[in-house]
Amino acid sequence: MATITQAVLITGATSGIGLATAKYYLTQGYHVIACGRNQQALDELSGCYGLVFDVTKVDEIKQASVTLQQYLQRHQLPLTQVILNAGSCEYIDDVIQFDADLFARVINTNLISIGYCIEAFLPLMAANSQLGLMSSSATYLPFPRAQAYGASKAGLSYLGRSLRVDLASNSARTSGIGVSVICPGFVKTPLTDKNDFAMPMRITSEQAAIRIFNGMASRKFEIHFPRRFTWLLKLVSLLPEKWLVSMLKNSNK
Template sequence: MWPGPLNPRLQEWKGRRVWLVGASSGIGAALARALAREGAVLALSARREDALDTVARDCPGACVLPLDVSDAAAWAQAWRRLSERWPAPDLVVFCAADYQPQRAWQLEPAQAGRTVQTNLSGVYYGLCTVLPGMMARRAGGLVLLASVAGYMGLPNATVYGPTKAAMINLAELLYLDLHPHGLGVYLVNPGFVRTPLTAKNDFAMPSLQTPEQAARAILAGLGAGRFEIAFPKRFTLPLKWASMLPYRWRFALLDRLMRPT
């Protein structure tokens, strides 16, 4: 076992170069503003350049790099532009996401493909882009924003949930591969956060947090060097415990919770 924290404690942000992918709204935008206040040097990426420009106004010196994460060629182009400004990022944060609440009988090929491409394929494209330089320097870190929806199969997350489960699995594998090479891997599993994505939900969301609360929780977890940064605990811990129940009990519990009142 590794003694102490599993990852480097990221507590001093002044001058630290952070590439935030998915920074145009929600948790990504709030995290960008929080890091800017701490003195980090930021590169901000997402598809919507106008929204990125709005966030960048609150982040002095930030570099705006529009990027469609589902396009492998776009990653290479953004990387070339970033390399003209920076030697290399110290931290890359993957927080781009797509979500559509769906039950199994509501699946549509185009929507399913878009969610998988954004939430999972885009992360792989990004890893192919940034890992060679990080491996060569034996320095840097990766932050993967997954979700407690990846802990187990939850209704309404028919495509989103499996992509987040895959990200949790991927973060674990990345840690085992990259930790011996001096790289940090941080897994973020939020509960419900008030964002444009969760605004699509028509059900009650327990322990709903603001993006600003989420950003503070992420910075605290990075500062402590945690591998998994899950919040809020009053919501995420019961879900993790439920994921360990035998299937018969778990299915019965979820079925009861989903019944109309």
């Protein structure tokens, strides 16, 4: 059981994986800083400190950073984990009529906003803390209609790999901050409930939360689950590219 003196910040904490993860961290004795856009939803998260901001609005992120720093200092809390979970999913249904606005919107929400969150929150993290980035197992294979979502999550995965190198090489300045890239398979959330295709081996948000907690606690770099599903994707990804195209071209239609 973790002590109450440890704090974790979780974005996108008012629904889905973020909500389940916030609740699970509470059961493990963590001081949970739950972040989201909806003040009422945060108020309903009993036991958490709610930090209201929109990850797509830079000014709100910067103000949240100031508020968080004051809160941590006032309560003498070390910020030992940050999980940047907030994101969105939209599909490009017709690549001939490519929706560039949709593409930009998803990239901004899922990737660009993460850069601003890292700028805001990384300097506040304690020694030997852990940063978690919510990527996706969708990055393992080139799924149809997923150009925006997949590109945003692939960017996050690379960002995590690169951050890990620089944080390790500057350990004197970064005090041993580690990085985890979280790659879920299908998880039952309000977001995936909108999908119009089969989602094999889908697990609950509560099951995902336990896997995230255990992976972050053990400082794993890649946290992927459910493993029987993600290992299958990894294995299939080794096939020649033309085989993958033939296999996947109708998978999400």
